[in-house]
Amino acid sequence: MPLMRSTTEAHPATFPLRLQAIGTADAPYRPMLALAELPEGTMRRVTIGELDVLLVNTDRGVFATDDRCPHMSAPLSIGVLEGCVVACPLHEGQFDLCSGDVVRMPTTGGLDPDGEYHPTWSPAGKEPKVDPPGKKAEARRLTRVRRFRYYPVRISGGRIEVVIPAPEE
Numbered sequence: 001m002p003l004m005r006s007t008t009e010a011h012p013a014t015f016p017l018r019l020q021a022i023g024t025a026d027a028p029y030r031p032m033l034a035l036a037e038l039p040e041g042t043m044r045r046v047t048i049g050e051l052d053v054l055l056v057n058t059d060r061g062v063f064a065t066d067d068r069c070p071h072m073s074a075p076l077s078i079g080v081l082e083g084c085v086v087a088c089p090l091h092e093g094q095f096d097l098c099s100g101d102v103v104r105m106p107t108t109g110g111l112d113p114d115g116e117y118h119p120t121w122s123p124a125g126k127e128p129k130v131d132p133p134g135k136k137a138e139a140r141r142l143t144r145v146r147r148f149r150y151y152p153v154r155i156s157g158g159r160i161e162v163v164i165p166a167p168e169e
């Protein structure tokens with residue numbers, strides 16, 4: 001029988017330190033959500049001021065990042081989560097929360113985080129999209145998918161707390 005994990009076992013996930021969000025080094029933790037509201041295998045958007053934060057509870061721990069796809073900013077909170085990989089609802093892009101990297105480039109192609117170009121592609125069973133030359137095609141070609149940026153997380157008293165950068169004065 002598989003072991004059941006309870007939400008009380010949840011812990012902050014580790015992420016590549018170079019990908020910690022700017023402005024979080026000296027900012028305080030803020031309460032975001034009761035841990036019970038984020039069972040393992042789920043994601044939620046929590047909005048603080050102008051910032052939409054994506055909270056994700058995986059078997060590798062709880063992540064906090066922007067609720068904006070690293071490609072063209074669609075809300076990942078309505079995408080699909082499998083393990084540590086989030087699939088975007090817009091262009092079939094897939095992104096790994098554990099590494100911050102791209103797992104599958106969007107159908108629109110473009111530049112990966114290292115600046116390498118990838119062509120457009122179509123999901124199996126769909127007609128290839130014709131991409132007539134012009135500004136839109138150029139914009140897609142030059143759009144660089146970035147890596148996730150992470151907000152530090154801690155679990156305290158059954159609550160998920162996250163370091164959010166202070167708003168600019």
Ligand code: FES
Binds near residue numbers: 071089093
């Ligand atoms: S906006 Fe997410 S893959 Fe394009």
